[in-house]
Amino acid sequence: MPRKSLDLPPIEYLSILDPEGNVDTKLEPKIPPDDLKRLYRTFLLSRRFDERMLRLQRQGRIGTFGPTRGHEAAVLGSVYALRPTDWVVPYYREWPAYMWRGWPLDNLVLYYAGFAEGMRVPDGNRDLPLCIPIASQLPHAVGVAYAARYKGEGSVTLAYLGDGATSHGDCQEAMNFAGVFQVPLIFLILNNQWAISVPRSRQTRAKTLAQKATAYGFPGIQVDGNDVLAVCVATQEAVERARQGGGPTLIETVTYRLSMHTTADDPTKYRSEEEVKTWEAKEPLIRFRRYVEAKGVVDERTHAELEAEVDAEIRGAIERAEARMKPNLLEVFEHVYAERPPELEAQREALVHHLAEIGETPPS
């Protein structure tokens, strides 16, 4: 018997809008001008917010912050493909998706300033909160998607993860469960080349992250993650398939973290300036701006207007958030259980007493 090759699916790579702004018109998605403008506005908002948050952190007004500069095309291109009744399961950087889905910005500022209330998902939004333990959100996404199908709602779940997260047991377990149960779920990897200081080549020997889908029996695709259009098309196809009962998809977006991992990180220790420069040249905002300008959706003047608008929005959000930053220590006793057990009630009373003794008025 001769040795044979197994017939495994090839892994596709998709790119539509190149760094110079050239579009492959055969692949180009039809995004209505109003949507394009809103996408561009959210992109700007997120970029300006990112910059402002870094400054707030340096001024000591918020705590550790993880910027998202460089990822916006991957996040916005994918979340655009969803309906409001679909679910978003982020890790800790995809707040541009929250912006797209209408979160009050002050919630985010509040959260990063150390007030847990900021992560209360707005009523009506089908989003999960930001999730700090790597990959642990992914099994939740499987459960959400399973429940959605059980309820017969036809909603789809979009879960985000980093390249580092793909090494995690929870990621492998979640993908395996998703494949076995054929749930309507999209895993979207933000492959930004680094997991803090560890390069993508040290997370896996595999050539692509997309091919991991093959092992779990569902389609995987690699896309240019700095290209809103490519991410959008890949996600729309995956969403469509999931809605029709075709099960999960893995999308690997190839992108780059242009900023530091978090404000506690110094990337000059582990990566070269040249590397960053090559990626700056593929920067997703400039690329998208070229596109929306060519489409006649944004020009010099509307761009200036949008900038002024988002800056005012961010300023307002910070002001509102700072007005909400009340010490109110007793808040920590809320939401531990549906009803506070007697022991916890006693501990709360003791703290009220202690606060009174040190001259702090317990909040109303």
Add this chain to the structure above:
Amino acid sequence: MANETRKLTMVKAINLALHQEMERDDDVMVLGEDVGVDEGVFRVTEGLLKKFGEQRVIDTPLAEGAIVGMAVGMAIYGLKPIPEIQFSGFAFQAFHQIENHAARYRARTRGRYHIQMVIRMPYGGGIRALEHHSESEEAYYAHTPGLKIVIPSAPRIARALLVSAIRDPDPVVFFEPKALYHAVREEVPDAEETWPIGQARVAREGTDLTLIAYGSMLHKCLEVADRVKVEDGAEIEVIDLLSISPMDGEAIAASVRKTGRAVVAHEAQRNCGVGAEVMARIVETAFLQLQAPIRRVTAPDVVYPGFARERGWLPDAEHVLSAVRETLRF
């Protein structure tokens, strides 16, 4: 019908609770390893797949983290999943999902989402099992805010507690003492029964000493109480803790204030165990009524041995008896 009872083992009683709750509420579902076709390796999920179908009785791939993690997602959506961990010794591979997420979701989202789920797992020793099949892990969980931990000691109360746990809006870890799965039979009514989580019960009344226990240790303690009455003429009050967290501090305090003496017994190792918590509460609430030091009967702080050495390692009635006698004599 309503007044009918059946003589059931703990396995059958827990199974009855699952059947009735799944009938009552379409959002209740079970998932785990071998819970469907095989009906659970201890047969706790018998008949469920046939009756409720594979959408609600889910044979999962083999991964504890994903079983609990998936259940978290289902609960976020409003379902009431009951993940089964085949043996509690393997729940450590899901512990981060329990601690980081199941226990915290309500707090992390300041009340927007909550996790209504019951993580069932057989626990405890005495059945001559393999490595990692006999440990008692309740203390790890009891240290976690946001979780509730219950341990039944007999069929009827197991059924009532499980019904309450399934209806509880917070995540409950439901430890099933596997040594008791078939050890005792009890009349269990068909009609619904519940037992409030956080409430202990007085399993035997007495005036001279309080013995606090739960799970399979309870039976050894009741045996000791009978013997002490005959041999020493002393009346032992036995408290069945049932709920490890929240703990019924009131029940413990009330009893010890009355008896002035206390012994606490559990299968788990001693260091930072539930016994230490019970003793702390007695000292905080009944110190002036104490007439003797409080003693605890526990396993030693070593790894659970192979089953050939489990007798003697596991605290038994003799251990409890001598602690009780010393405390009475003090």
